[in-house]
Structures are given as structure tokens and as C-alpha cells.
Amino acid sequence: MSYELWIGARYAGLARSRRRVGRGDRFVSFIAASSMAGIALGVAALIIVLSVMNGFQTQVRDRMLSVLPHIELYVPRMGPEQVLQEWRQIADMAGKNPEVRGTAPFVAAQGMIVRGEALSGVQIRGIDPKLEGSVSDVSGQMIAGRLDALAPGSFSIVLGNQIANSLGVGTGDTVLVLAPQGSISPAGFAPRMRQFTVSGIFSSGYYEYDASLAFINYEDAAKVFRDSGTSGVRLRIADMQQAPLVARQLTQALPSFVHAQDWTQNNRTWFAAVQTEKRMMFLILALIVAVAAFNLLSSLVMAVKDKRSDIAILRTLGASPREIARIFLVQGSLIGVVGTLLGVGFGMLVAYNIDVIVPFIERMLGVQFLPQQIYFISELPSSPQIEDIAVVAATSLVLSLLATLYPSWRASSLQPAQVLRHD
Structure with missing residues (x-):
């Protein structure tokens, strides 16, 4: 394993050092974990909502076509x-x-x-x-x-x-x-x-x-x-x-x-409304992933500031600016990948078992989320689509990668002499 990958994984909280972990390392690991959790929650929310909307459209369509030709x-x-x-x-x-x-x-x-x-x-x-x-x-x-x-x-x-x-x-x-x-x-x-x-x-x-x-x-x-x-x-x-x-x-x-x-012509208005609603919900919920990506960017900027001394020491030992940039690229990419995988796993777990989860919550709270007179159906359906899950995962990974570019560039541009003089 190259040292850039090992250090980046350690900063991301996915690798451990043999020496005692300091307060600074714990802080970096905490902000990395919070960024990872934000990405996971955003991805899971997107998958669950899109699956429910797909299920709603499919179930209503099938019930309509059980009567209509x-x-x-x-x-x-x-x-x-x-x-x-x-x-x-x-x-x-x-x-x-x-x-x-x-x-x-x-x-x-x-x-x-x-x-x-x-x-x-x-x-x-x-x-x-x-x-x-x-x-x-x-x-x-x-x-x-x-x-x-x-x-x-x-x-x-x-x-x-x-x-x-x-x-x-x-x-x-x-x-x-x-x-x-x-x-x-x-x-x-x-x-x-x-x-x-x-x-x-x-x-x-x-x-x-x-x-x-x-x-x-x-x-x-x-x-x-x-x-x-x-x-x-x-x-x-x-x-x-x-x-x-x-x-x-x-x-x-x-x-x-x-x-x-x-x-499709007999029910064109209804299906067009559902498709429009699905697109708008994707854009709105994608903002959750975007906020998580901004959180990742800010956490990486804080990590760079906290690790200024380490960066300066690595530079004096012969590390090039590109190698320093790769360390934080690895850190941000690992946070994005792990957060996306956790979000996909949690989102699919809920989406495939929503027919059990929602009735349990309704019985526990004594409410009905879908009155039949309003929503035409009384049970919350779910139909996860591989295409939607792939788009959500790709969007999360791209946003996470973009969020790592500026902190990586800033880390690579630090001058070791100035850093060590002030520290």
C-alpha cells in the first residue's frame, strides 16, 4: 500500500496507527465520520423516496389497467x-x-x-x-x-x-x-x-x-x-x-x-404529473447530497488546516505537491465511496422492506399515512429500480469527488518553511 493511500485512509478514519491517537486525529476522524453520515443519509433518502414514487406509479397503473383496457x-x-x-x-x-x-x-x-x-x-x-x-x-x-x-x-x-x-x-x-x-x-x-x-x-x-x-x-x-x-x-x-x-x-x-x-393517452395528465413530481423530488432531495458534499469540503479544509505541520514534515522529507494532493484526494474519495455504499445499502434495506416498516410505524403512532380517499391506495408501495439507484450513487460519487479538489489543491500549495516557522 502506498503511503498516500494509507495516510488518506487514516485521515478518513478507515485505518489505524500503532501509536496513540492524538486529539487532532480524533477530531479529523470525527468530522470525516460526520461527512460520511451526511452522504449516507442523503443517498438513502433519495433511494427510498424514488422507490416509493415508482411503487406508487406502478401500483396505481396496475389497478387502473385491471379495469381499463x-x-x-x-x-x-x-x-x-x-x-x-x-x-x-x-x-x-x-x-x-x-x-x-x-x-x-x-x-x-x-x-x-x-x-x-x-x-x-x-x-x-x-x-x-x-x-x-x-x-x-x-x-x-x-x-x-x-x-x-x-x-x-x-x-x-x-x-x-x-x-x-x-x-x-x-x-x-x-x-x-x-x-x-x-x-x-x-x-x-x-x-x-x-x-x-x-x-x-x-x-x-x-x-x-x-x-x-x-x-x-x-x-x-x-x-x-x-x-x-x-x-x-x-x-x-x-x-x-x-x-x-x-x-x-x-x-x-x-x-x-x-x-x-x-x-397512456386516457390517463396522460396523471402520468405526466407523476413524472414531473418524480423529477422535482429528485432535484430537491439531491440537495441533501449536495449539502453533504459541502460538509465534506468544509471538513477537508479543516483537516488540511489541522494537519499543516504533518504536511510540512512530509514536504521536507521529499514528498511532492502531487503526493500531498493525492493524500486528501484519497481521504475525500474514501469518505464519499463509503458514505455512498452505506447509503445505498440502508436505502435498499428500507425500500425492500417498507411494506413491513410503515405498518409498524402506523400501529405504533396510531395514524394512517395514506388515506384511501385522497391517495387512491391505502398501503405505501415501493419499487426500487436499479437505474435510479445507479444514478443516485453516481451523483453522490461525483459530488464527493468535486468536493475534494479544492482542499487537495490547497494542501499541495502549502509552503513547508512558512508552516514550520509559525508552528
Whole structure:
């Protein structure tokens, strides 16, 4: 081991001398340890927060796509009944794409559900219960009743559990569904309405959908919402990440009057907001690492000042300015590397076990960090990504290395004669 590496490691508190450690050495080791701890905490905080944000995005996306299709094909200028007469042709044409795994018809509309004095605005989806399982997971999310009870002409409805709770209904109860369009009579405007029987209740785990989504048979939906609904074909593909590419391919392969819209377009605002928030959180939390790097710089400057006599003695023994600079470069680099490794280890430990740590803290403090009505999910998710961890570690190492340059240059520029004269 070269003496520069040994002395630098000793100043960093990672190597010990055989002689008794003096007060100055203990002081240098203390400020080195504090700098190391600051870097470790900053790196760990970055990894934990980015992992939680990745987990939040992934979990909400998966819950959304358990109800929503990967791609929707619709004809905006035609009524639901007209489109449904030709939906099998559109589905067959779309099925020629090798990525398509399932197809099913749909009718989408907005309406009101009334039960006594309770009223709720909902998004109504007309579906084919026999084919819905090929494009969504609603059938597996039923907590009461069955999805296949939505037979054509039965005018049955499946509600989200939050809607059912707000209306106070269960399976077998009846509700009144109001369509936006109606008829004008001498008595005034009369909205179109139809009585439906609640045949099931589902829970997707995504609060927004559980509180605003209802399913009926697509033929019944075409009759009730013939003037206000849109209809088409829902698709599920092999890789949901390829949905934008597959949608563009289908747009080119299908007739011009058929529009293709993938799940990223349907939820563009939400995903853009999450990405922006993630970038801002990275920049904000990176300041913690930057502060730790400034702390490292100041600690190295203090170490250089404390070790002026040692530097002067080494210079008189023949050490070159470059060798002196390398000593403090080694010291700062070791502090940065060890602090980064400790931060990565601690951050990954917490990120991979956050599903155990957070419930324990909630039980101990008697609080809930994620109210479902606000954050759509009730458990804090975590999804550590190797790319994020690598970027955080590289950022920490670069900042640590930059923080060592000025103290190293200052140590190498000390004149031994002046130092020894004053000491």
C-alpha cells in the first residue's frame, strides 16, 4: 500500500496507527465520520423516496389497467347501436396484430344513479360479460354477485363498492339510471330513465373507479344511451408498455373512421404529473447530497488546516505537491465511496422492506399515512429500480469527488518553511 493511500485512509478514519491517537486525529476522524453520515443519509433518502414514487406509479397503473383496457377502438361519429352491429369486423381486423390477446365490445356513457334521496354521478360501461375477462380483471374483483349476471335485456348493473356504500344498496336492490338526453313534452323536459337491478359489486382497490364506475350489458347500454354514448372495441395486448406503438399500428391498419386510443393517452395528465413530481423530488432531495458534499469540503479544509505541520514534515522529507494532493484526494474519495455504499445499502434495506416498516410505524403512532380517499391506495408501495439507484450513487460519487479538489489543491500549495516557522 502506498503511503498516500494509507495516510488518506487514516485521515478518513478507515485505518489505524500503532501509536496513540492524538486529539487532532480524533477530531479529523470525527468530522470525516460526520461527512460520511451526511452522504449516507442523503443517498438513502433519495433511494427510498424514488422507490416509493415508482411503487406508487406502478401500483396505481396496475389497478387502473385491471379495469381499463390497454387500447380502445371507437367510432366517434356513429351511435352505439350502429357500431355494435359491426364490432366483430373491427375486432377481427385488430386481432390480426400479433400483440393483441383479447377483444371485447363496449359502450361508454355518463349518467346518474338514484336510490331514494341519494344520487351519484357515474361513468357507465356497457360490456359483454362473456368476453370482458379477456380485456380486464373485473370478474376477479367481484365481492358480491357475479359479472355474468349482466345478461342482455335483464337491465342488471354492477356497481363499485364505494358507489354501493354511498347509495346504501346491495345485490338484489333496484336503482334508477338517468341518461343525459331525454324528451320534451308539454309538461317540460323529461330525462330518459330506466330501472336497473343491482346484480353485483366490485372492488378494484382504486378509489376513483370504485366510486364512479358501473357496468351494464352492452346491448342494454346501447338502448339507454343511444344518443349520448360512444362504443367500440376494447383490446388487451401482450405488453402494456407497447400500447402506444400497437395503437399507431392499428390506426394505419384499420379504416380511417376508426380511432385508436391507448391507456397512456386516457390517463396522460396523471402520468405526466407523476413524472414531473418524480423529477422535482429528485432535484430537491439531491440537495441533501449536495449539502453533504459541502460538509465534506468544509471538513477537508479543516483537516488540511489541522494537519499543516504533518504536511510540512512530509514536504521536507521529499514528498511532492502531487503526493500531498493525492493524500486528501484519497481521504475525500474514501469518505464519499463509503458514505455512498452505506447509503445505498440502508436505502435498499428500507425500500425492500417498507411494506413491513410503515405498518409498524402506523400501529405504533396510531395514524394512517395514506388515506384511501385522497391517495387512491391505502398501503405505501415501493419499487426500487436499479437505474435510479445507479444514478443516485453516481451523483453522490461525483459530488464527493468535486468536493475534494479544492482542499487537495490547497494542501499541495502549502509552503513547508512558512508552516514550520509559525508552528
